[in-house]
Amino acid sequence: DAGVIQSPRHEVTEMGQEVTLRCKPISGHNSLFWYRQTMMRGLELLIYFNNNVPIDDSGMPEDRFSAKMPNASFSTLKIQPSEPRDSAVYFCASSLSEKLFFGSGTQLSVL
Amino acid sequence: SQQGEEDPQALSIQEGENATMNCSYKTSINNLQWYRQNSGRGLVHLILIRSNEREKHSGRLRVTLDTSKKSSSLLITASRAADTASYFCATESRDDKIIFGKGTRLHILP
Numbered sequence: 001d002a003g004v005i006q007s008p009r010h011e012v013t014e015m016g017q018e019v020t021l022r023c024k025p026i027s028g029h030n031s032l033f034w035y036r037q038t039m040m041r042g043l044e045l046l047i048y049f050n051n052n053v054p055i056d057d058s059g060m061p062e063d064r065f066s067a068k069m070p071n072a073s074f075s076t077l078k079i080q081p082s083e084p085r086d087s088a089v090y091f092c093a094s095s096l097s098e099k100l101f102f103g104s105g106t107q108l109s110v111l
Numbered sequence: 112s113q114q115g116e117e118d119p120q121a122l123s124i125q126e127g128e129n130a131t132m133n134c135s136y137k138t139s140i141n142n143l144q145w146y147r148q149n150s151g152r153g154l155v156h157l158i159l160i161r162s163n164e165r166e167k168h169s170g171r172l173r174v175t176l177d178t179s180k181k182s183s184s185l186l187i188t189a190s191r192a193a194d195t196a197s198y199f200c201a202t203e204s205r206d207d208k209i210i211f212g213k214g215t216r217l218h219i220l221p
Contacts, residue, residue, distance in 0.1 A: 004153075033209065042213035043154075043199065056208055091153055098142060098203060102153030 006092050006103035014111050018080040021106045024073055025094030033100065034067055034077050035091045043091075049075065061086075082110045117200055121216040130187040132215040134200030135180075143176055144201045145185045148214070154199060158185075187217075195219045 005024040013019055025032050034046040047057040052069045060067070064083070069075040079086055087110050093100040118133045134143070142161045146154040160167045160176045160183065167174045173186040187194055199214040 031207070035211070043211040045208065045210055048208065050207065056206065093154075095209075098159060099144070099156045100146075100154070100201075100209060102155070104153050 004092055004094050004101050004103035006090075006106050008106060009104065010107045010109075012109045012111065013082055015083055016081045017110075018078065019082045019086075019108060019110075021077040021079075021090050021092075021108070023075045023077070023092030023103060025075070025092070026096075026101055027073065029094035029096045029101070030072070031095040032069060032075050033093045033095070034075070035093065037089045037091060037105070038087075046077070079108075082108075084110045086110050117198070117212045117215045119215060120213070121218070123218040123220060124190060125220050126190055126192055128190055130190050130194070130217055130219075132185045132198050132200075132217070134183045134185070134212055136183075136200075136202045136212075137181065138202075138204060140178075140202045140204055141207075142203050143174075143183050144203070144209075145172075145174060145183075146199045146201060146211075148197045148199065150196075157198075190217075190219045192219050192221055 007022045031050050033048040035043050037043045045059045047067045049069045067077045089105045089107050091105045093102045116135050142159050144159045145157045148154045158169045158172050158174050160174045171188045176183045195218050197214045197216050199211050201209050201211045203209045
């Protein structure tokens with residue numbers, strides 16, 4: 001199994017631009033989580049899905065952030081417009097039962 | 112919001128010594144998990160302990176859980192240089208939400 005696949009691995013963009021992060025979960029997993037990691041705030045849960053349905057998006061910072069899971073094998077996290085304070089590592093993780101499997105993350109830098 | 116809080120924030124020990132990290136949390140949980148993160152990588156699951164369990168072992172890892180104190184500890188015995196990493200506790204609550212603490216940075220000195 002290839003594990004959780006995230007793309008791109010690195011993203012550098014300018015303030016105001018739209019950013020789309022992508023995630024392919026492990027086949028057969030029914031839960032998907034998006035986290036953001038910074039030195040100051042640690043790992044923050046942004047949103048999670050069960051069976052492609054968003055269950056809790058209370059961690060999404062503001063309306064500039066949106067996430068979708070159109071099918072069981074793909075999810076996106078979009079930031080529009082991006083701001084410098086969005087710079088962080090964004091992780092996607094999938095799960096079948098309790099235990100999370102993480103992707104390698106997307107390092108986002110907003111200049 | 113953070114559920115778990117690890118203690119200490121950073122720990123340096125000599126190779127061969129035991130390393131102990133603690134985690135406290137705030138609300139009722141289904142289970143508590145420990146993960147490891149090497150620099151620049153995603154987190155890797157180490158061990159899970161359920162709310163009705165008090166202790167669990169896996170290789171050189173020992174985890175305890177005290178639900179009355181809302182705390183857990185992770186013990187790594189006979190540490191090795193390769194154990195250098197950040198360690199996070201994560202709590203799963205009744206609504207399947209999994210929240211992480213800020214982690215303990217462990218450095219094993221040769």
